[in-house]
Amino acid sequence: MKIEFLLGSSIVVVLICLLEWPRFQRAHKKEKATFLVLLGLGMALAAALIYKPDLPGPSQLVDYMFRPFARMLKL
Amino acid sequence: MNKYKKRKKCVIYFFICVNCLFLSGCWDRTEINDLALVTGIGIDQKGKDVMLTVQLIVPKLLGAGTSMNGSNTGGGGATIVRSGTGKTLADAIANLQEKLPRRLFWGHVKAIVFGEKAAEAGIRPHMDFLSRNPQMRLRSNVLVASGTAKSVLELLPPIEQSSAEVMRELSKSEILMNATLKDVLQMLSDDTRAAALPMVKILPVEKGKTKLETIPFINGTAIFKKDKMIGSIGDKLTRGVLWLRNEIKQANITVSVKGVKGKITATIIHAHTQLIPKYEKGSWKMVVNITSQDDILLNATNFSLYNEQHIHRLEKELARATTARVEAALQKVQKEMNADILGFADAFHRKYPKEWNRVKKRWDEIFPTIEVTVKTKITIQRPGMNTTPQGIPAEEVEK
Amino acid sequence: MIEKGKISALQMGIMMHPAIIATAILLVPAITAHHANQDMWISPIWASLTGFVTVYIAILLHNYYPQQTVIEYSEQIVGKFFGKIVGFIFLLFYLHTNGIIIREYGEFIVGNFFVRTPLIFVMGSMIFVCALAVRGGVEVIARLSEMIVPVVIIVIVFFIILLIPDMNITNMLPVMEKGIFPSIKGAIIPQSWFSEFFLIAFFLPYVADQENRKKWAIMSVVAVLFTLFLVNITVLFVLGNITARFVYPVMSAVRYVSIADFLEHLEAFVMAIWVAGAFLKISVFYYVFVLGTAQWLRLSDYRLLVFPSGFLLLVFAVWTAPNLMELSLFLGTTVPFYLDSVQTIIPSFLLLIAKWRNKMRDEQK
Numbered sequence: 001m002k003i004e005f006l007l008g009s010s011i012v013v014v015l016i017c018l019l020e021w022p023r024f025q026r027a028h029k030k031e032k033a034t035f036l037v038l039l040g041l042g043m044a045l046a047a048a049l050i051y052k053p054d055l056p057g058p059s060q061l062v063d064y065m066f067r068p069f070a071r072m073l074k075l
Numbered sequence: 076m077n078k079y080k081k082r083k084k085c086v087i088y089f090f091i092c093v094n095c096l097f098l099s100g101c102w103d104r105t106e107i108n109d110l111a112l113v114t115g116i117g118i119d120q121k122g123k124d125v126m127l128t129v130q131l132i133v134p135k136l137l138g139a140g141t142s143m144n145g146s147n148t149g150g151g152g153a154t155i156v157r158s159g160t161g162k163t164l165a166d167a168i169a170n171l172q173e174k175l176p177r178r179l180f181w182g183h184v185k186a187i188v189f190g191e192k193a194a195e196a197g198i199r200p201h202m203d204f205l206s207r208n209p210q211m212r213l214r215s216n217v218l219v220a221s222g223t224a225k226s227v228l229e230l231l232p233p234i235e236q237s238s239a240e241v242m243r244e245l246s247k248s249e250i251l252m253n254a255t256l257k258d259v260l261q262m263l264s265d266d267t268r269a270a271a272l273p274m275v276k277i278l279p280v281e282k283g284k285t286k287l288e289t290i291p292f293i294n295g296t297a298i299f300k301k302d303k304m305i306g307s308i309g310d311k312l313t314r315g316v317l318w319l320r321n322e323i324k325q326a327n328i329t330v331s332v333k334g335v336k337g338k339i340t341a342t343i344i345h346a347h348t349q350l351i352p353k354y355e356k357g358s359w360k361m362v363v364n365i366t367s368q369d370d371i372l373l374n375a376t377n378f379s380l381y382n383e384q385h386i387h388r389l390e391k392e393l394a395r396a397t398t399a400r401v402e403a404a405l406q407k408v409q410k411e412m413n414a415d416i417l418g419f420a421d422a423f424h425r426k427y428p429k430e431w432n433r434v435k436k437r438w439d440e441i442f443p444t445i446e447v448t449v450k451t452k453i454t455i456q457r458p459g460m461n462t463t464p465q466g467i468p469a470e471e472v473e474k
Numbered sequence: 475m476i477e478k479g480k481i482s483a484l485q486m487g488i489m490m491h492p493a494i495i496a497t498a499i500l501l502v503p504a505i506t507a508h509h510a511n512q513d514m515w516i517s518p519i520w521a522s523l524t525g526f527v528t529v530y531i532a533i534l535l536h537n538y539y540p541q542q543t544v545i546e547y548s549e550q551i552v553g554k555f556f557g558k559i560v561g562f563i564f565l566l567f568y569l570h571t572n573g574i575i576i577r578e579y580g581e582f583i584v585g586n587f588f589v590r591t592p593l594i595f596v597m598g599s600m601i602f603v604c605a606l607a608v609r610g611g612v613e614v615i616a617r618l619s620e621m622i623v624p625v626v627i628i629v630i631v632f633f634i635i636l637l638i639p640d641m642n643i644t645n646m647l648p649v650m651e652k653g654i655f656p657s658i659k660g661a662i663i664p665q666s667w668f669s670e671f672f673l674i675a676f677f678l679p680y681v682a683d684q685e686n687r688k689k690w691a692i693m694s695v696v697a698v699l700f701t702l703f704l705v706n707i708t709v710l711f712v713l714g715n716i717t718a719r720f721v722y723p724v725m726s727a728v729r730y731v732s733i734a735d736f737l738e739h740l741e742a743f744v745m746a747i748w749v750a751g752a753f754l755k756i757s758v759f760y761y762v763f764v765l766g767t768a769q770w771l772r773l774s775d776y777r778l779l780v781f782p783s784g785f786l787l788l789v790f791a792v793w794t795a796p797n798l799m800e801l802s803l804f805l806g807t808t809v810p811f812y813l814d815s816v817q818t819i820i821p822s823f824l825l826l827i828a829k830w831r832n833k834m835r836d837e838q839k
Contacts, residue, residue, distance in 0.1 A: 261716050
C-alpha cells in the first residue's frame with residue numbers, strides 16, 4: 001500500500017515536471033530553484049506522511065499555541 | 076520549440092483521458108439496476124434483538140401495475156418485504172444485506188414504522204442511526220404500528236403503490252397526528268422529552284380480497300416519554316391534543332342543540348389556538364384560547380339557520396363540545412400520562428425564561444398541576460348551499 | 475509588478491463573497507448553534523465587526539503603499555529581515571489555511587455523497603481545476619466569480635423560499651434568554667471567518683478603479699453578513715433545537731425541502747453550488763499563496779510555482795487533521811484565534827508602525 005502511494009506521488013511529480021517543462025526552460029534561475037524546492041518539499045512531506053501518518057503538523061502547533069485562549073473562553 | 080508543443084499536447088491528452096475516469100463518478104458509481112430502493116422501514120423488537128423489515132420496490136411490477144393488463148391486481152404487488160435481525164439496527168441491516176442481491180438504497184424512504192414492542196423498548200438508538208445515515212431523509216414520516224411493523228409494511232394497498240406511500244399521504248393530510256423524522260428528533264431532544272407519534276392500524280380486509288390487500292390507517296396517537304412509548308390515545312382524544320397544539324386542520328363537530336331534535340354538523344375552516352401562560356406566586360396557570368370559524372355541513376333538525384339567535388345558540392353548543400373534547404384530552408395526557416406533548420413547556424419557556432429554567436428539572440412534577448382554562452369561541456360563517464333545512468315542509472321549520 | 479492583470483473594485487467585492495461564505499456555511503452553523511442556541515441568528519451581526527475592522531486596516535495600509543501587496547510592504551514597514559519573517563508567516567498561514575479549506579471541502583463531499591471515494595482524489599481533482607484558474611491570473615478568477623457568484627446566491631435564495639412552509643418562527647424565542655453572551659460566544663467562530671477579508675490586501679494593488687474600492691469592500695462584508703444571517707435564521711427556523719446535532723445543518727435543512735411531492739431531493743443543487751463556491755474560495759487562497767511566494771522571493775513570474783504549490787497544498791490538506799471530528803474540534807476551538815491573530819492583529823501592528831514611520835518622516839521634513 002505504502003509503495004503504491006509513494007509511486008502515485010512520484011507520478012504526480014513527474015507529470016508536473018513534464019507539463020511545466022517548456023516554461024521551466026525559459027525561466028530564470030531563481031524561478032527554477034523555487035520550482036524544484038517546492039516540488040521537493042511536497043514530495044518529501046508526502047513521503048514522510050506515507051510512512052508516518054501521525055506526524056505532528058502545523059495544526060498541532062497552532063493548537064498548542066492557542067489552546068490557553070480557547071480554554072479561557074471555554075470553547 | 077515544436078518538440079515541446081508536442082509533448083505538451085501529449086500531457087494534455089493524458090489528463091483528458093484521466094478525467095474520463097473521474098466522470099463516471101469514481102468509486103461510488105452505482106447503476107440503478109444494482110440498487111434496491113427502500114420505500115419503508117419497519118423496526119420490531121424480537122426478544123433482545125432488533126428485527127428490521129424493509130419494503131422494497133419491485134421495478135418490473137411497478138411498470139406492469141399501471142399497464143392495461145386485466146389480470147393484474149391494480150397497483151398491488153409492486154413491493155416486497157425482507158427482514159433481517161441483529162443486536163442493533165445497523166447490525167440488522169448487515170444481516171439483511173446478506174439476503175439481497177442488490178445494494179440497499181435509503182434515499183427514498185417514505186415511512187419509518189416502529190412496532191409497538193420496539194416503541195416500548197425505546198426508539199433513541201434507532202433514531203440516532205436514522206439521522207446519522209447520509210442517505211436518509213429527515214422528511215420521512217415516523218409512525219408506530221399497533222402490532223408489528225412488518226405486518227404493516229407487507230400490505231399491498233389496492234390504490235397506492237405501497238403501504239409506505241399510503242402512510243405518508245395519510246400523515247400529510249394532517250387529519251390526525253403528523254410527525255417527520257425531524258419533528259421526532261426535535262421532540263425527543265426538547266427539555267420535556269415527550270413525543271407524540273401517529274399510530275397505525277390495519278384496515279380489516281374486505282370480503283373476497285386476499286389477506287394483504289388492504290391499507291394501514293392512522294387511528295390514534297402513541298405517546299412517548301424519554302424515548303419510550305408509555306401509552307396511546309384514540310382518534311377523539313388525538314383531536315383534542317391537536318387543538319391544543321394548534322395543529323388542527325380538518326375536523327367536523329357534531330352537536331345537538333338543547334330542545335331541538337336531530338343533530339347539526341359543522342366543519343372547521345380556520346382554527347387557531349393560543350396558549351397564554353401565567354405564572355403567579357409559584358402557581359402555574361395556562362389559558363387556552365381557541366378561536367375557530369366554521370361552516371355548516373349538515374343540518375338534520377328543523378332549525379332554521381337564518382336566525383341570528385339560533386346561530387348564537389349553535390355557536391355556544393359547538394364551543395362547549397370543543398371545550399369538552401380538549402378537556403378530555405387534557406385529563407388523559409396531562410393528568411394521567413403526565414406527558415407534555417402539548418407545548419406547555421415551550422410556552423412557559425418563552426414567556427418566563429428565568430422561572431422556567433429554575434424548574435426545568437422538575438417539570439414532571441409541575442406539569443400535571445398546571446391549572447388550565449379552556450376558552451373557546453366559534454363563529455359560524457356560512458350555512459353551505461341550503462338556506463332552511465331541506466326535505467321538510469316550510470311550516471315545520473322553526474324560524 | 476508580477477501580476478499584470480487588472481480587476482474592478484466590484485469584481486474584488488464579488489470575489490470575496492464566496493471566499494468567506496463557501497466554508498462558513500458548512501461546519502460553522504453547527505458550532506454557532508452549539509454556543510448560541512436560539513440566538514444563532516444574532517451571531518453573524520457581532521461577527522461582521524471583525525470584517526469591517528479588517529477591511530479598514532487593509533485599506534489604510536494600502537493607502538500608504540498603493541502599489542504593493544502585504545508581502546512587499548511589510549518589508550518596508552518593519553525592515554527587510556523582519557519583513558521577510560512577517561511575509562513567511564503569511565505564506566505559511568495561507569498554505570495551512572488553504573489545506574484546512576480543501577480538507578473541509580473534501581470531507582463534505584465524501585461524507586455526504588461519495589462515501590467510498592478516497593478523499594485524496596476528491597481533493598486532488600479540485601486542486602487541479604483550481605490550479606488552472608490560478609495560472610490564468612487574477613483576471614480569470616475575478617471573471618469566474620462574476621459568473622458563479624450570482625448563480626450561487628440565486629440558488630441559496632431559492633432554497634430559503636422553498637423552506638418557508640417548514641419554518642417555525644417560534645424556534646427563535648425566547649430571544650436572548652441568557653443575555654447577550656451566548657450570541658457573542660457563538661460569534662467567535664464566524665468572526666474569524668470574517669477576518670479572511672484581509673485577503674483584499676493582496677488584491678487592492680490590482681484594482682483599476684481605486685475610488686470605489688472602499689465602497690465595494692464594505693459592501694462585500696455586508697453581503698457576507700446578510701448571507702450568513704439569512705442562512706443561520708433559515709436553519710434555525712427549520713431545525714430548531716437540533717441544529718447543533720448535525721454536522722452540516724444547512725445540508726440537512728435543504729434535504730428537508732419537499733414541495734408538492736415532486737420538488738424534493740434537492741441535494742444535488744447544494745452540492746453544485748458548494749463545489750462552485752469552494753472552487754472560488756480555494757482558488758483565491760491558492761492564488762494568494764502563489765503570488766505571495768513569488769513576491770517574497772522577488773521572482774519575475776509566479777506561473778511556474780502553481781503546480782508544485784498545488785501538490786504541496788494536497789499534502790497539507792491531508793496533514794491538517796486525521797479525521798472529521800478532530801477537524802471540526804480544531805475549527806471550533808483554536809482556529810478562530812489563529813485566523814484572527816494572523817489576519818487582524820499582525821496587520822494592525824503593521825498599520826501602527828507604518829503610521830509612526832510616516833509621522834517621523836513628516837517631522838523630519
